[in-house]
Amino acid sequence: MSHDHDHHDHDHDHSELSETELRVRALETILTEKGYVEPAALDAIIQAYETKIGPHNGARVVAKAWTDPAFKAALLEDGSKAIGTLGHVSRVGDHLVVVENTPQRHNMVVCTLCSCYPWEMLGLPPVWYKASPYRSRAVKDPRGVLADFDVTLPKDMEIRVWDSTAETRFLVLPMRPEGTEGWSEEQLAELVTRDSMIGTGFAKTPGAAS
């Protein structure tokens, strides 16, 4: 495609999006021509985030913690180390902290300053996680935020909000739903939602609509 565009000529027939698209393509052209990036490597990075790295990774960790008390204890002690012992999930950095929801305490994760999020466990964050309403309100009015997700907590339950202000990353271990006695890890993993691992939702209950 041609990069020889004049922005002023496009005011009437291009949306802001397509103007952005042109600028992004131009930058990739420049970086490629200068020998800084290899387009095939960019393709592979995108493909990894679209296909391999997602909340299914975190869901398997949660399901294992629900069925294996020794793993759960190790996970809460040192999240990165415990997950490192599982061959089947992507490698995590050194600083993953897993925080457990209990009947007394609900945990919720935010990054008020930008968008820090446990990518290896949950994939790329959803738009709402990175947007102003969540980032501004999660630390001040988490119950109001939860209401936006149709989630209500008991009045006297403690809410702990973890603001990810450094390179530590936080994953919520949601409570195991009732009625799942005897379920396999694979069955349980199906109940673990992305939002339940951020703390803006609960794990699904058996038989509930997804």
Place this chain on the structure above:
Amino acid sequence: MNGVHDMGGMDGFGKVEPEPNEPVFHAAWEGRVLAMVRAMGAAGAFNIDTSRFYRETLPPHVYLSSSYYKKWFLGLEEMLVEKGYISREDVAAGHAVQPAKALKPGKLELAGLERSMVRGKFARPAPAPAKFKIGDRVRAKNIHPSTHTRLPRYVRGHVGVVELNHGCHVFPDSAAMELGENPQWLYTVVFEGRDLWGADGDPTLKVSIDAFEPYLDPA
């Protein structure tokens, strides 16, 4: 810096709007931007703290009205220009019209993709013993650096309790300005919601941040 990115506790942004079945990217260019940031970071053009600082220094009206990946793009382009990897002439032409600058460790090849897909390591050997231990009461300093910092405004001046010690990490305030890693002890410090938000605040709320030692005084 006291920028609009430091949003904790601000009012008026409205409801959180979850999107059912949200795609990983909403347009193909978003993926290209993400991949360029990852690849240029892996190639050694900048560190993660510097890239955050360039997004924070976007003018407030641009920051607030741009989509997430638009902010990434604007921050990336400006940072690459200021660091001399590309020029305004390159950008105007839409092609490389000026010579490249050397990169260390260099271009991310497809074969070396792993380098960009594994999270960086931020722990460093301790240059000095930790000043605080778990259970200590600490006050977040009332500081307002005009450069990059990870101490959010809403905790400054408030007293919290040290809950976790994460060891020594790269200090973003130094790294973002390319002044070296300057490793510092990093703690999870937990605050009572009412200490932060006043008597009307949610009595069941506790909020923690991860605070580097230079952000804290004994209390």
